[in-house]
Amino acid sequence: MDMPAPNSGIQARKPEIARRLRAVLPPDAVIEAQEELKAYECDALTAYRCPPLLAVLPETTEQVAQIMAICHDIGVPVVPRGAGTSLAGGALPTEDAVILGVARLRDVLEINTDDRYIRVQTGMTNLAVSAAVEDEGFFYAPDPSSQLACAIAGNIAMNSGGAHCLKYGVTTNNLLGVTMVMADGDIVEIGGAEMEAAGLDLLGLICGSEGQLGIVTEATLRILPKPEGARPVLLGFDSNEVAGACVADIIRSGLIPVAIEFMDRPIIRATEEFSGAGYPDCEALLIVEVEGSAQEIDDQLARIVEIAKRHDPVTIRESESAEESARIWLGRKSAFGAMGQRGDYICLDGTIPVGELPSVLTRIAELGAQYGHMVGNVFHAGDGNMHPLILYNANEPGQLESAEQLGAEILKLCVDAGGCLTGEHGVGVEKRELMTHQFAPVDLEAQMDVKDVFDPAWLLNPAKVFPLAVSASRRTAE
Amino acid sequence: MDMPAPNSGIQARKPEIARRLRAVLPPDAVIEAQEELKAYECDALTAYRCPPLLAVLPETTEQVAQIMAICHDIGVPVVPRGAGTSLAGGALPTEDAVILGVARLRDVLEINTDDRYIRVQTGMTNLAVSAAVEDEGFFYAPDPSSQLACAIAGNIAMNSGGAHCLKYGVTTNNLLGVTMVMADGDIVEIGGAEMEAAGLDLLGLICGSEGQLGIVTEATLRILPKPEGARPVLLGFDSNEVAGACVADIIRSGLIPVAIEFMDRPIIRATEEFSGAGYPDCEALLIVEVEGSAQEIDDQLARIVEIAKRHDPVTIRESESAEESARIWLGRKSAFGAMGQRGDYICLDGTIPVGELPSVLTRIAELGAQYGHMVGNVFHAGDGNMHPLILYNANEPGQLESAEQLGAEILKLCVDAGGCLTGEHGVGVEKRELMTHQFAPVDLEAQMDVKDVFDPAWLLNPAKVFPLAVSASRRTAE
Incomplete structure (x- = not known):
């Protein structure tokens, strides 16, 4: 992952920066030692790592304000960090940046x-x-x-x-x-x-x-x-296309389930081997969960089953108990772990209009075959938020790169289908360079103009969201 | 209503502007004659009027683009106009502005x-x-x-x-x-x-x-x-406070009715005289409407009635037929007309947290008495969007001004209760000067900075949203 060259002038001033930050923060709130900073060198996109200049852990809004005033005064970039669970590298540091962690702001x-x-x-x-x-x-x-x-x-x-x-x-x-x-x-x-x-x-x-x-x-x-209760039904189908059409029909009916989760064959097989959830052998599974009073749950599940039956399901398993519900969810919840057993994987996050589900799933399978990577699909189907998992072998040279290329192709496919690069993981560093596929230059300029309003010196969370080449002139403006 | 001084240089160039606009638009799309421009001199905030320089009625996005390019080139302000139904003066022209009406863009x-x-x-x-x-x-x-x-x-x-x-x-x-x-x-x-x-x-x-x-x-x-059906229940209470508490309890229960409409005594009396809807004689009425299947409607109404009964209602009238539903809605729908019979009125639009309903209603009544204006309250209570109607006599000098002052006090009250100046009508010219009550200078500066990004010459919809004095330096920057 390309990152802009760190500002060595800033790095030389590390002692001064640390001293000024210590002066306004509690004793243990400034982290300077390299071994302690290792905890902040990546987030959940673990393929990319970079030690930050420093990390600070303020406890109040006022302390955050003082940190920002000092960093602004000196011109130090600041990388905000929540819990470090970003899958898109949203909290990846640069070498010249202060990590501002909010972990102690928890009242x-x-x-x-x-x-x-x-x-x-x-x-x-x-x-x-x-x-x-x-x-x-x-x-x-x-x-x-x-x-x-x-x-x-x-x-x-x-x-x-x-x-x-x-x-x-x-x-x-x-x-x-x-x-x-x-x-x-x-x-x-x-x-x-x-x-x-x-x-x-x-x-x-x-x-x-x-x-x-x-x-x-x-x-x-x-x-x-809180709703009174919730209950899922497991629906199995002979093809991704039919399962996708069933999702579209449920959405179209006006029912609003709490969840419509989709699993394709690679995921079904992997999770079944891993968890023994008792899933049927079929091409695509849906878990549709509804909530409300007992009566409302019965009514909604009856309507969902009625819709599903129009699509020749191979399985309809309506949960009758908390145990059955847990069993239906077991496979879905272990899907990421199951895929992790089979190798390393990249978890994508694109959205598409729900009606495009069947054709996009077909095209993803074709692309996977072309690139020679197994791709599993397990995702929130009801709102068209896809999470293709691309398997690769991190120990084999070139595999990460080819998996990333395939990932980029799949995300472009989502955009071309009328969708978007990201549903919930964000752009971060991961999808930064793909923004030009979704947005015209004038759109990106407008977004960067707005960024200029809030952060004219471009010190906040550097090298994220905007393509490096596109934002270069802004970053060097100060 | 103060407006910035028109740019007389622009007005002198009216023939040239009209000529350039005619060159890119269909024959009847440029309106220049004073008598025809009268249709565009105000919107639904009819107390304020100003003839525009010109009006244009494009039919395509490309024509709009050409209009904007010409106006940008010459430096003519542009006031966009939908159907002219703004209650906040959102489409009020200035003398040097071109009205851009979208009425012919209707495919x-x-x-x-x-x-x-x-x-x-x-x-x-x-x-x-x-x-x-x-x-x-x-x-x-x-x-x-x-x-x-x-x-x-x-x-x-x-x-x-x-x-x-x-x-x-x-x-x-x-x-x-x-x-x-x-x-x-x-x-x-x-x-x-x-x-x-x-x-x-x-x-x-x-x-x-x-x-x-x-x-x-x-x-x-x-x-x-579309839902299968919908049905309301009419609930009467002995005080605004109790009706407000009932609304809060319904919201808290997790039920999401389609509508919770609130009417206080002045509105109940006026509408009853006007429409003969058969409303009971009480301090406050709620119309709570739910929708869904027949079974869902029955279930939801039963739960709402159960909640209402905890608040000692003086009336519970559940609709059993389409005729009864229409009768319950009749008074509510004629409320504005009924108040119009009693005099001129200003319709306010503020929001408050739902839990503040009782105290805000009490304070509005006190302020009304203090200013000597009758104030009726008829509004969407479920989301705390209030619409106080302030009665005044337009023919009596000073009455509009005093009603406007009372209106400003009421909107400030909404803000101070943790709410907002506007729920759905917008700021427009009407609430422009009150923005300083809701926002600190730094907030308004941030909003104006964002405006600068999209409209650096400040040609779009002049003299709206931002207080004139606050935005003066931006407007003269070009």
Whole structure:
């Protein structure tokens, strides 16, 4: 992965920078030792690593503001880091950058069940937010697979989704307001507990901006009452095409299941061997889960089964108990582990219009064969958010590169089908150079112009989101 | 209403501007005659009027691009106009501005029921969009009261809502993509039929930007399958406080009715006299409507009635037929007409957290008494979007001014309660000067910086959204 040349002038000033940061932070909040900095040299895109200049772990918004003011004054790049679970390299450091980790910002600031919101510091994990309101009968809807570990800060940066987002929307639909520290250390409040904001929608702009516009330290999040119950049905089909058509029909019917998960044959085989979930031998499986009262669940499942029957399913297994539900989900939940047993893999993240599912799956299989990589598909089908897994052997020279090339082809295919490079993982460094396939120069210029407004010196989360060559003139402007 | 001084240099060049516009437009698309321009001198905020320099009525995106290129070249301000139904003066001209009306851009470009979207030119009315997909069993969810007349262009500009937005979200939740003509005439595509976009969320930024960033000529809109049926229950209470608490409990329960409409005593009396809807004599009425299958409707209404009973209602009238439903809605739908019978009125549009309803209603009554104006409240209670109606007598000197002052106080009250100046009408010229109450200087500077990116010469929809004094330095920068 190409990265811009580090600023050696900054590296020479490391002692001065560390001294100024120590002066405003608690004793153990500035990490300078190379062995300790190793923990910050990559995120979940582990193929790429780079030690940062320093790491800082502030505990308050005011401390973040002081860090930003110092870095702005000296001209040090800052890489914000949530829990480091980014699959797109969203928190990959550069050698001349300070890592600003929000892990110690993890207080609950306010819970208001009347107005259905919680205000938290953004270092809290996603699951901890739901846990904080569980006793009141509420939950926080976006649920990335990494929800046990991932921080709200990263969820906001990447506009994260999850299995529940078909019904409840992604982060941007559940974020009401933020406290953000600007590149120069100013603290601003954007949005709040009310429905809407006047003027330009800066909150919408900041959600999904991948740390390019500021450091979000506090967030007001919408919480929802927990449903009475939930139950899945497992549907097996003879081809990806038919399973895709069934998904489109369910969506078209107006039903809004909580989840529609799709697994193709490579995934079914791998998970069955790995987990013994008892999946049928077929080309494609859907797990469709609905929620509500017992009556509502029965009604919805009946309608889904009725729709499925029009597509000649080879299996219809409606869960009748919590044990059966767990068994249906077992294979799906072990899919990534199962593929990991078969080799190294890259997990892609593209979106397509739901109606394009059958043709895109066919084309992915063709591309996989052409490049000689096995590709498994396991994904949130209801909203067209695909996660092709490309298997490769990291110990064989050239395999990573060819898997990455195949990945780029598949993401371009998503864009050409009327979709998008990323559904929930973000662009990061991983998909940076593909942005020119999705956006015309004038679109990228407009985005970079907006970045200029918030971060004129381009110090925030360097070398992410925008293609290096395209953003070069901006980065050297200061 | 203060407006900036018109540019007399521009006015002197009117013949040249008209000639250049005529050269690129159909014969009857350039309106120059003063008597014809009268139709464009105000929108639904009729207290303020100003004749524009010219009006143009293009038929294609390419024609819009040519208009914008010419106006950019000469330095003529452009005021975009949908159907002219803005209650906030969003389409109020200045004397030196060209009105760009999108009324002739009204083609359906594509309907895709598999992927649930429709692509239209933005001059189409809101209701025409639903009508275009009705035979397929679909509808477009946002439904402003003006839906028979208002254009999609204006809905996008103001991020419009409506009674259905409690369940289905406002325009920004139902907008998938736009074709936009930039201030200099460039044509860009933003978003599309897929779930999400990579990079900065420019689509979210443009929705609700009140014509400050570009001219949206085409839109891809999410469509939804029509529900099987819908039915309301009318609930009467002894006080606004108790009705407000009932709303909060319904919301808290997790039920999502299609609409929760609130009427206070002044509105109940006025509508009852006017329409004879048969409303009970009480302090506050709620209309709660649910939709779905017959069984789902029964279940939901039963739960709502159960919640209402905890609040000692004086009336519970569950509709059993289409006639009864129409009768329950009759008073609500005639509320604005009924108040119009009693005098002139200003219709406000603020939002508050739902839990603040009781205290805000009490404070509004106190402020009304203090200013000597009758204030009626009829609004979408489920999402805290208030529409206080302030009665005044336009023929009595000083009454408009005092009603406007009261309106400003009420909107400040909404902001101070944790809410916002506008829920769905937008800022326009009406609430421009109140923006400083909601936003700190640094927030407004950030918004104006973003405006600079899209419209560096500040030619788009002048004198709206930003306080005149605050934006003065930007406007004179060119």
